[in-house]
Amino acid sequence: MSLSCVEIAERLKGLREMMEITPEEMAEVTHMTVDQYLEYETGKKDFSVTMLYNCAQRFGVDVTEIMVGSAPRLSSYSLVRAGEGEKVERRHNFSYEHLAMNFKDRIAEPFLVHAPYIPGSEERPIALSVHKGQEMDYILSGELTCSVDGHITVLHEGDTLYYDSSQPHGMIATGGKECVFLAIVLKA
Secondary structure: OOHHHHHHHHHHHHHHHHOOOOHHHHHHHOOOOHHHHHHHHOOOOOOOHHHHHHHHHHHOOOHHHHHHOOOOOEOOOOOOOOOOOEEEEEOOOEEEEEOOOOEOOOOEEEEEEEEOEOOOHHHOOOOOEOOOOEEEEEEEEOEEEEEEOOEEEEEEOOOEEEEEOOOOEEEEEEOOOOEEEEEEEEOO
16 A cells, blocks of 8 residues: 555544544535545545546535645646656556646646556446546547447547546556546536
8 A cells, every 4th residue: 555545544534533524424415435435534445536536526626635735826828848747556457647736726637647458348248337427538549448328339549438427437448558548627
């Protein structure tokens, strides 16, 4: 377990307790049982970006505050050089690089995502998540099989998928190699 996971867990628990929100309410917000939610607060489980996003919305804070412990401060523009975005290694081995962590009052959460190809994943159900808002995924390289509200589609380099992210959705890299894509989560 990485130290950052423990730090995120401490911030999550601290915010919940400070705002006097019950674990039961947070479990409902994050679409899990109370025991599952409390495992996250102890740092025993890696966080998905979706889970953190749902928590941030309930707490009324920027997801940056939960992830790194400080609020974004830039309001005119934010420049993120190649490879210098805030890294989040979570959700089924996906690696996320946040591309606008320092810009305050964002209306979107842009991520560069690396989805590893995992042999045999095509034979298993795709793990699904939900969160408020909309999402756009643009494929930079590789192949991504996506499930949105029960519809399965395969995306290739240059393809774009835009959807209501309150519908169950998930994705896996297919085609025998890693898929790299730009994911833009738009707030509701």
